[in-house]
Amino acid sequence: MIGTDKLPQLVATPRLVYDLDQLDKNIERMKEIQRAVPNLTVLYALKASYAVLPYFAGKGIVGEVSSLAEALLSNNQLGGKSHAFCVAIKESDWEALAPLISHISFNSLTQGERFAARAVKSGISSGLRINPRHSVTPEDDYHADYDPTQPGCRFGADINELPQQLPSWVEGLHMHALCENGSVDDFRAVLNALEKGVGHHFHRLKWLNLGGGQLCTDESFDTGAFIETLNTFSKRHPHLSLYLEPGAAWVWNAGTLEAEAVDIVENNGVNTIITDFSFRAHGSDFLVGSAIKTLPLEVEGFTLVEEGARAASSPIKEHLYNFGGASCAMCDTKGVYHSDREIKPGDTLFFRQMGYYFDVTYSWFNGIVPPSTVFKRGDTYQLVTERAADQFIGTIGL
Numbered sequence: 001m002i003g004t005d006k007l008p009q010l011v012a013t014p015r016l017v018y019d020l021d022q023l024d025k026n027i028e029r030m031k032e033i034q035r036a037v038p039n040l041t042v043l044y045a046l047k048a049s050y051a052v053l054p055y056f057a058g059k060g061i062v063g064e065v066s067s068l069a070e071a072l073l074s075n076n077q078l079g080g081k082s083h084a085f086c087v088a089i090k091e092s093d094w095e096a097l098a099p100l101i102s103h104i105s106f107n108s109l110t111q112g113e114r115f116a117a118r119a120v121k122s123g124i125s126s127g128l129r130i131n132p133r134h135s136v137t138p139e140d141d142y143h144a145d146y147d148p149t150q151p152g153c154r155f156g157a158d159i160n161e162l163p164q165q166l167p168s169w170v171e172g173l174h175m176h177a178l179c180e181n182g183s184v185d186d187f188r189a190v191l192n193a194l195e196k197g198v199g200h201h202f203h204r205l206k207w208l209n210l211g212g213g214q215l216c217t218d219e220s221f222d223t224g225a226f227i228e229t230l231n232t233f234s235k236r237h238p239h240l241s242l243y244l245e246p247g248a249a250w251v252w253n254a255g256t257l258e259a260e261a262v263d264i265v266e267n268n269g270v271n272t273i274i275t276d277f278s279f280r281a282h283g284s285d286f287l288v289g290s291a292i293k294t295l296p297l298e299v300e301g302f303t304l305v306e307e308g309a310r311a312a313s314s315p316i317k318e319h320l321y322n323f324g325g326a327s328c329a330m331c332d333t334k335g336v337y338h339s340d341r342e343i344k345p346g347d348t349l350f351f352r353q354m355g356y357y358f359d360v361t362y363s364w365f366n367g368i369v370p371p372s373t374v375f376k377r378g379d380t381y382q383l384v385t386e387r388a389a390d391q392f393i394g395t396i397g398l
C-alpha cells in the first residue's frame with residue numbers, strides 16, 4: 001500500500017479505484033443474509049467485475065460463471081468449484097468445464113439432454129433455467145433492455161411450456177428475473193410466480209437458483225424484509241438448497257473511475273470535456289448501449305441537467321459540459337452536466353459507480369488504453385493491474 005500523494009506516480013489515469021471498506025461492507029451484507037437464511041448460499045456472478053476478484057479471494061465466496069473462461073478464472077481466483085449458467089455449451093468445451101463446476105443450469109431442455117448424463121459422471125448437479133414470465137420491470141425503464149422474462153426470450157424454458165413431468169436429470173431450477181432491483185416486493189412477486197408455476201415440481205428437486213439482480217447492498221434495501229421473505233419461502237420447502245447469484249450488488253458503490261480532462265473542446269456553444277478513457281470502448285454496453293440517454297453518470301462536482309439548459313433563457317449558463325470519450329465514435333459522449341467549477345485541461349474527474357459491468361467490457365478500440373485497477377483503503381492505495389499502451393499489440397495477438 002502506498003500513500004495518496006504517491007497515487008499519480010503509482011499509476012496514471014484512467015484508473016478504476018475500488019474502495020475496500022465499501023467492498024467489506026458489501027461482503028458483510030451478503031454474509032449476514034446467508035447466516036440468517038439457513039439453506040441459502042449467495043454466489044458471486046463474476047460477470048459484474050473481474051477486477052475485484054483478487055480481493056474476494058480467500059473469503060469463502062463461491063463464483064457463478066457464464067462460460068468456460070469464467071470457470072477457469074473463478075477457479076484461479078476464488079478457488080473451488082463454481083456454479084455455471086452458460087447460454088449454450090459447446091461440445092468442445094465440456095471436458096474442460098466439467099472439473100471446474102459443482103452445479104450447472106442448462107438454458108434449454110436440449111442442452112440438458114446432451115450433457116446431463118456426462119454431468120452425473122463428473123458429480124455435477126444439473127438444473128434447468130426457466131423463464132418465469134413474470135416481469136416486474138416497467139417498459140419505459142432502461143432496465144427493460146435487460147429484462148429476461150419477455151415471451152420468446154432466449155433465456156430458459158418458458159414456464160408455460162414445460163413438460164408435465166420434468167426429465168429425471170433436473171435436480172434444480174434456475175430463474176433470473178431482476179435487474180438492479182432494490183424492491184423486496186418485486187423479488188417476492190417473482191418468487192410467488194415461480195412457486196405458482198412450478199411449485200408442484202419442487203418435491204423432487206434438490207435446489208433452486210433464484211438468480212441475481214437483487215440490490216441487497218444498497219442503503220435503501222430492506223434487508224430484514226428480504227431475509228423474512230427467503231425464510232418464509234424456505235420454511236415451506238425445507239428440503240431445497242437456495243442460491244442467489246447477484247453480481248452488481250457485491251461491488252455496489254465501491255468503484256470510482258478517475259480520469260483526466262485532457263482537453264475542453266468548444267463548438268457552437270457546446271463545451272465538451274475530452275476524457276482520457278472512452279465511454280464507447282471501455283463501457284460498451286453498460287454506458288452507451290440503448291441506455292445512453294437515460295443512464296446518468298455520477299460525477300463528483302457535476303449534476304445532470306436538462307438538454308434545454310443550454311438555451312439562453314436557462315438560469316444555468318456557466319460551466320455546462322458534455323463528456324466526450326477519447327474514441328472516434330460519434331456516440332462516445334454523455335451530457336449535459338453542470339459543474340460547480342470551470343474545468344481545465346489536466347483536471348482529474350471522479351466518475352462514481354463505475355465498479356460494476358465496466359471493467360468486464362474493456363476493449364482496445366482505437367488503441368485507447370483501458371483503466372488500470374487500484375485498491376484503496378482510507379488514503380492508501382495498491383496498484384492491482386496496470387494497463388499501458390505497450391500492452392496493446394499483445395492484446396490483439398500480433
Ligand SMILES: Cc1ncc(COP(=O)(O)O)c(C=O)c1O
Nearest residue numbers: 045176180212213245246247248
Ligand atoms: C443469469 C444471470 N445471473 C446473475 C446475473 C447478475 O445480475 P446482477 O449483476 O444484476 O445482480 C445476471 C446478469 O445479467 C444474469 O444474467
